[in-house]
Amino acid sequence: MRLRQTCITASLLASLLASAAAQNEPADAKSVQAQAPASSAKVENPMANFARMVSGEWRMVIATGTSMIDTWHWGPGQHSLRVMTHGFNATAGEPWREVQAFYWHPGRKQVCLLGIEPVWRGVAEGTFQLNADTAAAAFDLYQTGGRRTLGRRWVFDGRDKYHEVLLETVDARGLVPLAEWDFVRSSTLTPMHPLATGAAAQPCARLKVFAPLLGHTFEAKGEWLAGDALHVRSTFEWVPFADAICVRVVRPTKDGEPEHLLDAYVYHHTGTDAVHCLALSNRGGVYEGDVTVLEGGALQLDLKGYEGDQVGSHIVRFDFAKDGTMRHRAWSVDGAERKLRLDVAHQKVESKKG
Numbered sequence: 058m059r060l061r062q063t064c065i066t067a068s069l070l071a072s073l074l075a076s077a078a079a080q081n082e083p084a085d086a087k088s089v090q091a092q093a094p095a096s097s098a099k100v101e102n103p104m105a106n107f108a109r110m111v112s113g114e115w116r117m118v119i120a121t122g123t124s125m126i127d128t129w130h131w132g133p134g135q136h137s138l139r140v141m142t143h144g145f146n147a148t149a150g151e152p153w154r155e156v157q158a159f160y161w162h163p164g165r166k167q168v169c170l171l172g173i174e175p176v177w178r179g180v181a182e183g184t185f186q187l188n189a190d191t192a193a194a195a196f197d198l199y200q201t202g203g204r205r206t207l208g209r210r211w212v213f214d215g216r217d218k219y220h221e222v223l224l225e226t227v228d229a230r231g232l233v234p235l236a237e238w239d240f241v242r243s244s245t246l247t248p249m250h251p252l253a254t255g256a257a258a259q260p261c262a263r264l265k266v267f268a269p270l271l272g273h274t275f276e277a278k279g280e281w282l283a284g285d286a287l288h289v290r291s292t293f294e295w296v297p298f299a300d301a302i303c304v305r306v307v308r309p310t311k312d313g314e315p316e317h318l319l320d321a322y323v324y325h326h327t328g329t330d331a332v333h334c335l336a337l338s339n340r341g342g343v344y345e346g347d348v349t350v351l352e353g354g355a356l357q358l359d360l361k362g363y364e365g366d367q368v369g370s371h372i373v374r375f376d377f378a379k380d381g382t383m384r385h386r387a388w389s390v391d392g393a394e395r396k397l398r399l400d401v402a403h404q405k406v407e408s409k410k411g
Contacts, residue, residue, distance in 0.1 A: 103161045103168055106187045107138055109216065114247060115240045117221075122147035126247050127240070133317040133339035136161050139303065141296075143249045152250040154298040158322055159185055160337050164363035170196060171322060171335055175298040177201045178261075178327045185209075192219075199328030208232045217242035252297060261300050263325040263332055271295050271302075277385065279401035287401060289318065300324070304336075334358065341365070375403075 110129040117125045124144040132138055137160035144153045155174040162169045165184075172181035183196020192211035197204055208224040218241050224232040260268055271293050278288045291306045302323040307315035321336040329347075336344040346360035351374075360371040370390035385403055388395040 104135060104137070104159075106189065107159065110138070110187075113242045113244045116243055116247070117144075117238045117240045119238065123153075125153065125238075128246070132158070132160065132320045132337055134341060136339070136341040137320060137337040139320060143247075145250050152252055152298070154296050156296050156299050156301050156303060156322070157181075158320070158335065158337065160343065161341060162343050162363060163341060163365055164343065164368055170194060172196070172198075173296070173299045173301040173322070173324050175300070178300070178325070180324065180327050181207070183207075187211075189213075197328075199326065201327060204328060206232075207235075260295060260302070261325060264300065264302065264323070268295075274406050275403060276406045277401055277403045287399070290315070290406070344371075 107129070111131060115127040115129075117127075123146055125142060126144050127140050127142050130139045130141070137158060140157040140159070142153070142155040142157070145151075146153045153175070155172065157173075158171045160169055160171075161167075167184045168186060170181065170183055170185045172179070174181070177200035180199045181196045182199075183194055185194040185196075186192065190213050192209070194209040196207055196209075198207050206226040210222045210224065211219045213219040218239065221238050221240060222234050223236045223238075225235045226232050259265065273293065275291045276289070280286050289306055289308055291304055294303045294305075295301075296303060304319070304321035304323065305317070306319035306321070308318050309315050316339070318339045319336055321334055323332065323334050325331075326333040331347045333347055334345070336342075338344070341364075343363045344360050346358050349357045349359070351357055355374055355376045357375075358373045360373065362369045362371055372388045372390055372395065374386050376384045376386075385399065385401050386397060387399040388397055390396075
């Protein structure tokens with residue numbers, strides 16, 4: 058049963074890509090979040106300022122010897138970025154890992170952030186604005202001890218250095234400084250600290266069902282009911298300590314690099330106690346939902362999708378055949394009506410090395 062659920066989930070994430078690839082979506086809008094920093098009324102490319110973060114790595118070292126290194130990578134269509142953090146926690150005497158996503162949300166009309174970190178199983182959700190010389194974030198941090206209200210402020214000193222202040226609301230004064238750091242860019246990439254034997258050796262209990270996905274590629278090849286061709290491949294990376302699964306979905310091409318179509322993040326949300334999925338498409342679509350295991354072992358994802366100015370509901374379901382293939386169906390939902398959009402089989406294929 059566990060392996061079946063895992064294979065279904067792989068196909069599920071490929072289906073999110075397929076739904077996203079079928080849409081044409083604008084990405085212009087303004088902020089509607091109360092806690093978010095104000096943004097300009099019209100933004101031609103709300104992610105343009107993030108280009109300054111992508112090259113090299115950003116290093117932070119404090120007096121205790123703790124180090125933190127961020128590398129920024131463009132997501133599909135440059136509507137989002139994935140930030141991978143590694144380093145060494147001198148106090149705990151162990152490596153450090155976390156992952157963040159920054160993305161334009163067409164429904165909220167704001168650059169949003171998701172952060173998944175190891176301290177008390179932290180999950181951060183909020184908004185982020187990056188300007189020419191400053192940046193500001195407002196977010197909630199869900200930890201095993203409860204929810205915290207936090208902020209981040211950056212001030213750049215030239216192209217390759219910025220000062221960060223972390224703030225927290227602790228009383229009626231509102232946000233007050235909690236900690237400060239300096240980050241400096243380096244063109245030389247630092248190798249990750251090796252993991253000690255047994256350290257964060259496997260996903261948490263809520264994510265163990267996904268363990269067989271790691272190191273494999275899953276393929277969906279067929280066509281939409283309308284007759285358009287469908288061919289996608291999904292690969293999976295587990296981030297230890299942060300305990301998150303990062304998914305990359307591509308469309309194979311005849312020549313050159315595969316087309317990057319979707320990034321997705323699967324994680325146990327500390328605040329809701331649910332396994333959550335955030336998927337970001339190459340056309341700027343944002344898809345959010347929780348996974349439910351149905352009676353009999355089928356898996357269902359109820360999605361809310363933001364595609365340009367459109368907001369839609371989707372249901373994705375996977376069932377298994379005795380020959381080991383998986384039937385994947387996807388519906389768009391309008392009130393009590395469902396419209397079948399996809400009915401295709403998925404298979405696991407060997408991952409390519411290098």
